[in-house]
Amino acid sequence: MSPTRRDDFFVVVTTYNRQEYLAQLFDSLALLKPAPDGIVVVDNASTDDTPAVVAAAASRFASLPVPIPVIHHRLQENTGGSGGFSVGVERALAEGAQWLWLMDDDVTAVPGAIAAFGPWMDKYDALVGRRYDSLGEPFFWQNNFSTFLGFPLPVAGDVFATSNEFATNVGCFEGMLLHANAIRSVGLPDPRFFLNWDDTMYGWQISLERPVMYVNAFVLHKAREQRSIDLGIRHLNDSSDLSRFYVMRNRGLVGQYLRVHGRYNAFGFALGTILTAGKEIFRLIGVEKTLRGSARLWDGWRESRRILADSSWKPMPSLVGKS
Known part of the structure; x- marks a missing residue:
């Protein structure tokens, strides 16, 4: 990738007591081509062997031909996903990150994900890529936030039927890519949410100032199986x-x-x-x-x-x- 706006690409992961999923995520991050410039892992006071998993990953990534720092930011209490991403974003910015790819611990990255984001990174500051579910099927994620209702409404149909980008006004911390400019403008993610609505409202705030684009590029797999039903529109x-x-x-x-x-x-x-x-x-x-x-x-x-x-x-x- 050209170095224009694509330097200092950091992955920011929030984790809590999911050592096995976290190990799978590290395996997938090691396969990224091109590779990230750094990885920040916010450990929400996990009580399992998460510290050992992070330490092993740090040693592994440090031994690569081009070493990648793995920063273990361990918290003294569980602050939820919201608190974890707030701290993780702050730490990544302090480490010099210009791009921050946010994700939970129960996903794996598609090997070419960073390159897949490339065409949009010169144009936009906030991107959300597509995901596969645990069965390898496309996961439905397309909605717009209604300010009248204070509620995200699903967008029916194929939003990529005529274009490979779809302007939305919400975020998703399971794979959202943000430039530091967008983050500095609205501030850190709000830790007061703890769980739920944090990424929706963060994306909405960004959308008031600059585009938030849902792009036709698969970048993540959901590793954790969940019971679900298909409602057609979501x-x-x-x-x-x-x-x-x-x-x-x-x-x-x-x-x-x-x-x-x-x-x-x-x-x-x-x-x-x-x-x-x-x-x-x-x-x-x-x-x-x-x-x-x-x-x-x-x-x-x-x-x-x-x-x-x-x-x-x-x-x-x-x-x-x-x-």
Whole structure:
């Protein structure tokens, strides 16, 4: 790849107690051609052998003909995916990263992924590549965020029918590629989300200033199998009680970000909250075949009201002007 805007390419991984998946991810990163310039692993206080897996990878990558630093950033407590990516992005920027490829620990990279991103890296600052599911089938990810509802709506049909790029206004931390310029403009990912909505809102904030492009290039495989159903216009995966709590609790943060940008509509947002709860109940019934866990939705909604009522709430600060 030419060196224009493609130098200092870092992979940023957030992990928690998934040592086997993390080892598979490292195996795939070792096959990337071209290779990244650095790897930052944020360890969310894992209690398994994650530190040993990272240490082995660091030794492996250091012995390559062109050594690649593997930076193990271990946290003292589990801050969730949101906190992990916030810290990971900050650390990668401090290490000199210009491009940051964000991913969870339960994916593997396609060997030619960095080169596949190449055609768009000279044009855009925020990219989301395509993914395969655990069975090797294309994973559906195409939606646009409705500011009226505060809710992402799936886009039906083939968004790549006439072009290899699709302008969206959401992000996905499972494979989103960001230039440092975009990050500095909106600030670090918000750790207050812990789980859910963090990447959606981060991509939305970026889209207010510059394009966010979903591109027709497969860059990741989902390694972890999940129960799911195909709804035609999207796939719906299984979840957890923790995720159910945060998907409702973080409606408060979504509403606050909409307010900051002058896009909050009380009626529309309430409707979007109902849609969110309805989607999660449908997930419980349709995918997990139970209603156990629905109480966590109620708990999360009550917490969201407290967040939404906080008149002192502030968004994450911009990093423009900071070294």
